[in-house]
Amino acid sequence: MSHGKQFTLFTHRAGPNGWKVVFVLEELGLTYESVYLDIDKGEQKEPKHTQYNPNGRIPTLIDHKNGEFVLWESNAIIQYLSDKYDTEHKISVTGDDKYHELQWLYFQASGQGPYFGQAGWFLIFHPEKVPSAVERYKNEVKRVFSVLDGVLSKQEWLVGGKMTIADISFITWNEFAMRRILEEIDCEKEYPAAAAWHKRLMDVPSVKKAWAERAILANQ
Incomplete structure (x- = not known):
């Protein structure tokens, strides 16, 4: 493994969770090398990856300039x-705002990612149609958007009056949901504040750059 760059990121070309790490690396101007694992072939479960991440999922980060420090789980990273x-x-952010930042990171990890992922699975990938599961998880997606919309109707960003990792953590799953899970809904009309916030995030240069790279990789 080359250590020419500070970080090695084990990730996936299209999967949502790895790209939020890329957004942060890019925004902070940190150097990294991405190792794209083929999930269809189960590469994330092979020893070359599980030696670092026993959970066998992506992303996993190695910080070569901090004693080969290894960390997994995207929000922890x-x-x-x-x-x-x-x-x-x-x-x-600092001070008491730090706990609000953590609050949103935990909400994303427990309330957005799993439900949006299950909605996508049962709506798009599950071999059998299970209408009750689709309905349950789509309703959870709508509930999460309603929570975000209610908060963002009163403020521009989630914490501290600026874009933080709290906002960044939501980008990829929101994008997936708005394009695939809720494609029959006009999100700009139904969740105007959340939709405007998401657009602001997608227009951030570091996010735009990384997302353009993802588009190329996802089609390979």
Whole structure:
């Protein structure tokens, strides 16, 4: 494994969770090499990856300049990156706001990612149609968007009056949901504040750059 760059990121060309880490790495100007695992072939479960991540899922990050420090779980990774390398607090906060930042990271990890992922699975990938499961998880997607919309109708960003890792953590699953899960819904009309927030995030140069790279890789 080359250590020419500070970080190695085990990830997937299209999967949502790895790209939020890329957004943070790009936003902080950190150097990294992405190792794309083929999930269809089960590469994430092979020893070359599980030696670092016993859970056998992506993403996994190695910080070569911090004693080969290894970390997995996407929100733990972006919190580590912001705590250790965002010294100017460009995308992080301090004081009591830090706990609000953590609040949103936990909500994303427990309330958005799993439900949006299950909605996508039963709607798109599950070999048999299970209408009750589709309905349950789509309703959870709508509920999460309603929570976000209610908060963002009163403020521009989730924490501290600026874009932080809290906002960044939601980008990829929101994009997936708006394009695939809720494609029959006009999200700009149904969730105007959340939709406007998502557009602001997608227009951030570091996010736009990474998402354009993802589009190329996802089609390979």
